[in-house]
Amino acid sequence: MKPMELNTNKKPVWCPGCGNYAIWNALKGAIAELGLNPWEVVTVSGIGCSGKMVNYIKCYGFHSLHGRVIPVATGVKLANKNLTVIANGGDGDGYGMGLGHFIHAMRRNVDITYIVHNNRTYGLTTGQASPTTLKGVVTKSTPEGVIDEPVNPIVYALSAGATFIARGYSGESELLKELIKEGINHKGFALIDVLQPCVSFAKEFSYDFYDNRVYKLDDNYDFTSKENAYKIAYEEDRFALGIIYKDISKPSYEEQHSVLKDKALVEREVRVRDISNILSAYK
């Protein structure tokens, strides 16, 4: 299957130059190159520009609520572990409203891939500060500049016990595609934080801003070391791209759940169950 065949008949409504186009292409490329059957792939999204992604990829798609991508995706995966579940959300969505769900998902290590379109702004609501907007930036909701410390998703993920943490950039679509493929292949929760310029509302964080600051982790980088990962996560003036941390020693949630060991939940027929032994305990 070619990535093109994964197009729906809907044309993306993102602004010209939006970083989402690259994420879209990378995601389609990843699904196609992995040879996944599109009807066995579910994309789940939140609300915002990132949320529209589900409409443009021809596989099952659940466009959920702002900040609730993770619990919906978790429910899908727990009900049918045979599916490939790919969650898409924005920084406002996942690191703002959904921050609690994000942290807990990593504790659980459910086998879903979570792509965060991190453009450091609220694009669809026309440019308010987001949880990853850097300090000092003036926005519609912060006319005197942001005074909150930004959320550092990589640090949060490391501390929450995530087993796969990567950073991509929509200016590096090929690399992003490879990271998404790695994330999908990883058995457990995979975070892919994607640096994505919003050309309309986050002028501070333009392609130029990132082009001057991103660098690729080289082949010698040891992503099994948490110490290395923390060092990278705390870098302030430059942004490492690639797999920052990976731990294959931890079992996924599905592997640990006694009910899911042999079969997916939906593979068991729903039928009227015999409750006589429950009732006899109450006689």
Next chain:
Amino acid sequence: MSMLKIKIAAPAGFGIMSMGPLLAKVLKRYGFYVMGYPEYPSLIRGGYNSYLLMISDEPVYSPYEKTDILLTYSKLSFDKEDLKSDTIVIADFEKLRVDKSNLNCKVYDIPFAKTVKEEGLPDIVQNIIGIAYLCKGMGIDISVLKEVLKGALSDKVLEVNYKAAECGYRLCTEHFVNVEWEKRDLNEHIIMTGNEVAATSAITAGVNFYSTYPMTPASTVLHFLAKYAKDYNIIVKHTEDEIAGITMAIGAAYAGARAMTGTSGGGFSLMVEGLGLAAITETPLVLFISQRPGPATGMPTWQEQADLRFVLHASQDEFVRAVFTPGDLKELFYAVFDAFNIAEKYQIPVFVLSDKYLSESIFMEDGFKTEGLKIDRGYIFEGDKSDPMNLFPRYKEYKDGIPKRAFPGTPGGIHKTPSNEHDEYGFVSDDAFIRKEQQERRFRKLENLVKEMPTPLLYGDETADITFVSWGSTKTVLFEAMKYEKNFNFIHFPSIYPIDWKSTKGLLETRKKLILIENNFTGQLGGIIAENTGVFIEDKFLKYDGRPFFVEEVLNILKRVS
């Protein structure tokens, strides 16, 4: 009819919440009908817990105000309880440091504390000694108690409790209460709380996904399902909050699970955004809501029925939902079972509305018939392997407003499931025609749905002068009151939406005098009736002090109005 009301009281942590059901089981095995009502504050230790048992030689449905026998381990009893001259009080007066000479009631001073010390027993088994004392006083053979203990306790602690039971029998030297009543063979009867029944029914109905955050008085549904999760292949997930609880259940239901969530009003407040998501995506979902008093945190462990309007109207905009308001264990059992079928058949959220009193009290039933129960999963697209990449019209009307579901993984079923308004394939759309078409299609489900919901029923003498109008658990107290006073009947609503208001109007209008009875301040059902039928019920009997109605209160009302 013979009737005995026994209350056991103690500080929290003393095991009262297990002692009540334990004694109830002993009495049932002995051949008496029992109903039990617990009261407790939101505390782990201390405070004042009580378990009131109504015991009778005929079915007993609800609690009474007056206690005949009080077995207490708490000094607070002497302030809190209304002790009459004929009340029997069993307590260790020396330990509690209560001067019994001033009490105007029948006193049995039993050295519980000294006994456990002398016998080398742990302090906690004073509760079993007390239960055994009561059993002997009623003339129940110790073998019945021992048999129930054996079923309830692990082998490790059984011997200690047997010994405690023997102590209790030894301490009691007389039959201080006469229960020479006719005994029945009640061995096939079950004695359960509403929440245990709701969970058991969900298991019967094939629930395989339950995700929520614990909240009194719904938490025990979570515990019950978690306990049986492995045996019945159910995923039971205690999530980080209620929002995750409902949205995870929605994700699971979308993927093909039979999903349910449960909470109380405060948790449901958080879940409301998920409710709207279930509605617009037409994802089937069962919501078990057990009410308690107060907005915000309110009174976590007490009774009220004030969330009816909330569940009927929760979420922005309008959509089809179903609301069951069962009044007793049987109705609760079948409501939960039907809720799953209705949710999946109509692809809507379905509520089963309980309350603290129904959820946590224990009631007796002669079992639940499950023969003939059928699972209806509604219209499901089976797939098309010849064209697996086909886009599927998930939101196209298949029959009576209802579309077909296609679970992810189904070849040829690819579609979108958005929280936005959408076209037939699930693509986001704000086209005026599509919006109108989709909204009208979704509401077309009502026509058949209304026929499947249970209708209000009249109980009692049809010609009686007074008719109470009730919903939910107040049914039980009206049934109990009918034992004493025949010149009233009552209409009970086992579901409230959607129902046939035309026939309901007829049922209401042909009564002589209507009195609304509800556990809330504003008479919510009364408002809903007025809105839908034009029938305005002026007389209201409303209670909102955190307690259920007691039988005596209903009888007093009848005396006042007749």
